[in-house]
Amino acid sequence: MMHLHKLPQKISAYIYKHYFAGYLSDIKSVKDKYGHVYFKINLHVNGVLHHLKFREEGNLIRHETEPYMNEFHFD
Numbered sequence: 001m002m003h004l005h006k007l008p009q010k011i012s013a014y015i016y017k018h019y020f021a022g023y024l025s026d027i028k029s030v031k032d033k034y035g036h037v038y039f040k041i042n043l044h045v046n047g048v049l050h051h052l053k054f055r056e057e058g059n060l061i062r063h064e065t066e067p068y069m070n071e072f073h074f075d
Contacts, residue, residue, distance in 0.1 A: 010058025011039055019043055019050065044068050 004012055004024060015022075022045040030038050037056040042049060053062035 007039060008054075008056060008058050011041075011054045014054075014058065014060065015041065015043070015052075019045055021045060022050070025049075 004015065004027065007015075007027065015024075022043040024041065024043045026040070026042040028040045030040060032038065038061075039054045039056070041052040041054070043052070044050075047068055049066050049068040051062070051064040051066075052060060054060055
């Protein structure tokens with residue numbers, strides 16, 4: 001897994017600004033068949049799982065959310 005400090009500065013700044021209190025669960029760098037690089041990031045914030053996709057230049061191109069249920073939750 002890639003670390004946040006290895007992301008392009010614009011992407012790191014966006015995550016710090018909008019999801020500072022979030023927990024990063026996954027960061028991936030992927031390349032499409034045309035050679036374009038994208039960064040896919042999953043993070044948890046207040047019971048919601050956010051799936052973010054950025055272009056290499058730092059532009060957010062997709063943001064999807066879903067409820068997050070922690071299977072290890074204890075009362």
